[in-house]
Amino acid sequence: MKISIMKSYLNESIQQVSKAISSRTTIPILSGIKFDVNHQGVTLTASDTDISIQSFIPLEDGDKSVVQVEQPGSVVLPAKFFVEIIKKLPSQEVHMEVKANFNTFISAGATEIQLVGLDPEEFPVLPSIEENQTVSIPGDLLKNMIKQTVFSISTHETTPILTGVLWSLGDNELKFVATDRHRLATRSAMLDNAEGVRFNNVVISGKTLNELSKIVPDQNTLVDIVVADNQVLFKIDRVLFYSRILDGTYPDTSRIIPTSYKTELVLDTKKLSESIDRAYLLSREEKTNIVRMQTMDSGSIEISSSSSELGKVREEIEPADFNGEPLKISFNSKYMLDVLKVVESEQLMIAFTGVMSPIILKPLDDSHSLYVILPYRTTN
Amino acid sequence: MKISIMKSYLNESIQQVSKAISSRTTIPILSGIKFDVNHQGVTLTASDTDISIQSFIPLEDGDKSVVQVEQPGSVVLPAKFFVEIIKKLPSQEVHMEVKANFNTFISAGATEIQLVGLDPEEFPVLPSIEENQTVSIPGDLLKNMIKQTVFSISTHETTPILTGVLWSLGDNELKFVATDRHRLATRSAMLDNAEGVRFNNVVISGKTLNELSKIVPDQNTLVDIVVADNQVLFKIDRVLFYSRILDGTYPDTSRIIPTSYKTELVLDTKKLSESIDRAYLLSREEKTNIVRMQTMDSGSIEISSSSSELGKVREEIEPADFNGEPLKISFNSKYMLDVLKVVESEQLMIAFTGVMSPIILKPLDDSHSLYVILPYRTTN
Numbered sequence: 001m002k003i004s005i006m007k008s009y010l011n012e013s014i015q016q017v018s019k020a021i022s023s024r025t026t027i028p029i030l031s032g033i034k035f036d037v038n039h040q041g042v043t044l045t046a047s048d049t050d051i052s053i054q055s056f057i058p059l060e061d062g063d064k065s066v067v068q069v070e071q072p073g074s075v076v077l078p079a080k081f082f083v084e085i086i087k088k089l090p091s092q093e094v095h096m097e098v099k100a101n102f103n104t105f106i107s108a109g110a111t112e113i114q115l116v117g118l119d120p121e122e123f124p125v126l127p128s129i130e131e132n133q134t135v136s137i138p139g140d141l142l143k144n145m146i147k148q149t150v151f152s153i154s155t156h157e158t159t160p161i162l163t164g165v166l167w168s169l170g171d172n173e174l175k176f177v178a179t180d181r182h183r184l185a186t187r188s189a190m191l192d193n194a195e196g197v198r199f200n201n202v203v204i205s206g207k208t209l210n211e212l213s214k215i216v217p218d219q220n221t222l223v224d225i226v227v228a229d230n231q232v233l234f235k236i237d238r239v240l241f242y243s244r245i246l247d248g249t250y251p252d253t254s255r256i257i258p259t260s261y262k263t264e265l266v267l268d269t270k271k272l273s274e275s276i277d278r279a280y281l282l283s284r285e286e287k288t289n290i291v292r293m294q295t296m297d298s299g300s301i302e303i304s305s306s307s308s309e310l311g312k313v314r315e316e317i318e319p320a321d322f323n324g325e326p327l328k329i330s331f332n333s334k335y336m337l338d339v340l341k342v343v344e345s346e347q348l349m350i351a352f353t354g355v356m357s358p359i360i361l362k363p364l365d366d367s368h369s370l371y372v373i374l375p376y377r378t379t380n
Numbered sequence: 381m382k383i384s385i386m387k388s389y390l391n392e393s394i395q396q397v398s399k400a401i402s403s404r405t406t407i408p409i410l411s412g413i414k415f416d417v418n419h420q421g422v423t424l425t426a427s428d429t430d431i432s433i434q435s436f437i438p439l440e441d442g443d444k445s446v447v448q449v450e451q452p453g454s455v456v457l458p459a460k461f462f463v464e465i466i467k468k469l470p471s472q473e474v475h476m477e478v479k480a481n482f483n484t485f486i487s488a489g490a491t492e493i494q495l496v497g498l499d500p501e502e503f504p505v506l507p508s509i510e511e512n513q514t515v516s517i518p519g520d521l522l523k524n525m526i527k528q529t530v531f532s533i534s535t536h537e538t539t540p541i542l543t544g545v546l547w548s549l550g551d552n553e554l555k556f557v558a559t560d561r562h563r564l565a566t567r568s569a570m571l572d573n574a575e576g577v578r579f580n581n582v583v584i585s586g587k588t589l590n591e592l593s594k595i596v597p598d599q600n601t602l603v604d605i606v607v608a609d610n611q612v613l614f615k616i617d618r619v620l621f622y623s624r625i626l627d628g629t630y631p632d633t634s635r636i637i638p639t640s641y642k643t644e645l646v647l648d649t650k651k652l653s654e655s656i657d658r659a660y661l662l663s664r665e666e667k668t669n670i671v672r673m674q675t676m677d678s679g680s681i682e683i684s685s686s687s688s689e690l691g692k693v694r695e696e697i698e699p700a701d702f703n704g705e706p707l708k709i710s711f712n713s714k715y716m717l718d719v720l721k722v723v724e725s726e727q728l729m730i731a732f733t734g735v736m737s738p739i740i741l742k743p744l745d746d747s748h749s750l751y752v753i754l755p756y757r758t759t760n
Binding site: 078081084085088089090103104109110111112113114115116274275277278281282285309310311312313314315316317 | 458461464465468469470483484489490491492493494495496654655657658661662665689690691692693694695696697
């Protein structure tokens with residue numbers, strides 16, 4: 001293998017694939033990035049066996065020459081050092097040559113680097129995926145759906161299935177569900193051109209989805225999603241992102257979402273968020289994060305919290321709308337803030353069916369999101 | 381105590397004094413901020429006994445009304461919660477009233493806070509300092525002198541005196557010295573109007589100097605420095621910053637700085653810095669950070685490092701000047717990078733007296749700085 005390559009393209013591809021590299025791997029070959037060079041271009045691959053990412057660098061981009069291939073070939077190079085040194089090379093062009101025993105010589109300007117490469121034959125083979133279950137989704141919508149659900153996953157390894165987000169698709173509607181048994185987030189969206197494609201119980205690790213979000217560009221790129229038996233493949237421009245589907249059956253969450261309410265409030269999202277944030281500051285000192293919400297005779301909503309050591313915070317906000325019975329409820333303000341941080345609509349409906357029943361939060365826009373928070377059982 | 385105060389002024393003063401609060405204090409009163417209100421204004425004080433900071437808020441600033449005093453008085457309020465909640469209050473004006481048992485009522489907009497205050501009589505009294513040893517220094521020069529020396533202090537608590545920076549003043553020259561026994565940094569500057577003021581063995585904790593740097597504004601404010609027996613007082617605008625002087629005698633470092641050299645190089649600071657940084661990346665993998673510097677027959681300087689697992693990096697840079705004997709030396713590249721990060725001059729002199737003797741670095745400007753790094757003993 002012998003090539004000359006533009007540093008900026010090499011750097012971008014390295015950044016993309018290196019997201020699949022775990023710093024804690026004990027398998028030496030998995031701490032490396034695989035290079036495959038042929039007369040079409042250079043393919044970089046990295047994998048931690050849960051996620052595999054592949055990025056392709058073409059010979060030319062528009063009328064710009066990106067790679068000159070003198071000799072095709074393959075090698076695996078140590079990722080951690082490679083990622084950092086490429087960024088810091090002094091010239092725009094980088095020369096790479098693999099010699100005997102995968103010893104790799106890299107030069108750029110006056111800098112010469114000799115790296116101990118590994119045998120590419122030892123690198124794991126990527127899963128082969130049949131492309132009969134494919135849908136497309138705008139990249140920014142996908143990122144939004146991830147952001148608006150992934151915070152509700154469980155971080156406990158004792159229930160591995162809940163560390164993922166449940167994806168399902170039917171009748172052109174893609175739906176995400178995440179829950180840690182104390183709260184739940186759902187978000188759905190209608191897709192174009194998804195006729196005939198259906199899937200269910202596709203659970204993808206939250207950690208994986210966060211990495212995926214970083215790779216999807218902010219511009220409105222289309223992401224192709226291919227679902228197979230135990231793998232999902234995301235195609236983003238010149239990047240292929242493979243993720244394992246988590247083993248197990250996701251619990252049925254439909255029954256914990258109430259469908260009729262005793263009290264309904266409409267509140268300004270920003271005002272509620274700032275108010276809960278102040279009450280949270282004090283509740284945090286008690287480690288419980290408990291904040292109380294209470295309807296007043298005046299029609300206002302009181303938000304309050306207290307700490308035996310520090311004191312009390314209370315304030316009132318005016319609801320834009322208020323229907324149903326008076327109410328007094330306690331909840332984990334951190335869970336409420338997590339929701340308020342990702343809600344984009346200016347107003348929000350909060351609904352209750354009783355002091356010990358789930359609290360429902362629904363943004364007043366067409367985002368098809370719904371959040372559930374279980375209340376605290378308190379004595380007063 | 382009963383006042384109305386502009387949130388922005390209160391917030392600024394809280395930010396300043398809270399730098400004196402240790403999160404690990406076990407003495408409850410020291411986790412608080414003391415408020416003293418009289419008919420001149422409001423004084424905030426915080427202390428961890430090593431550092432004490434006092435900030436004064438006047439009744440008026442120019443023609444702007446800042447504080448209205450309805451009733452003078454004092455109270456100590458819990459700092460951690462107070463710092464955060466004030467920032468997040470919904471209005472520009474904050475009302476504070478201390479009632480029985482130091483219970484303090486704060487209101488802003490629709491937010492009402494009740495805080496458990498503490499007795500101000502329990503708060504430590506600030507040291508009284510005689511102002512006969514006073515010098516003035518421009519704030520930006522002071523910050524620069526701190527930045528260019530403090531990184532060389534020791535972080536080992538076994539030699540407490542070396543965790544500080546040595547200050548001395550004589551013949552109008554203020555000099556800072558810091559060393560951890562492996563490297564040394566000195567920086568001096570001529571002061572105006574310091575005639576007759578002399579001090580020696582004034583050692584101030586590096587941690588304290590970093591906090592002081594954060595409080596000194598970037599604009600060219602004059603900082604007054606008052607040195608007493610075991611305390612230094614810095615006066616910065618409306619802020620008083622008291623620091624304890626470290627106990628003990630700072631070691632004599634003058635003898636470890638060579639005065640004649642066998643080899644002298646002049647190098648471009650930025651090029652050297654980037655080159656050492658690349659070699660450091662590889663040396664770091666070996667945990668030693670060892671980088672080699674070697675003169676070549678061609679007149680170039682070779683910078684190189686190697687790692688048994690990863691490989692080698694080597695490159696050459698052209699010196700702007702080269703006098704004396706050929707040389708081959710190994711050193712801790714992290715120490716060299718620390719110096720190169722704070723050097724502001726475009727060129728730098730590096731001088732050597734032998735493979736096992738200290739390396740001298742001198743910026744080629746009028747900053748009166750000098751850095752010493754001890755080399756590594758290596759076998760080749």
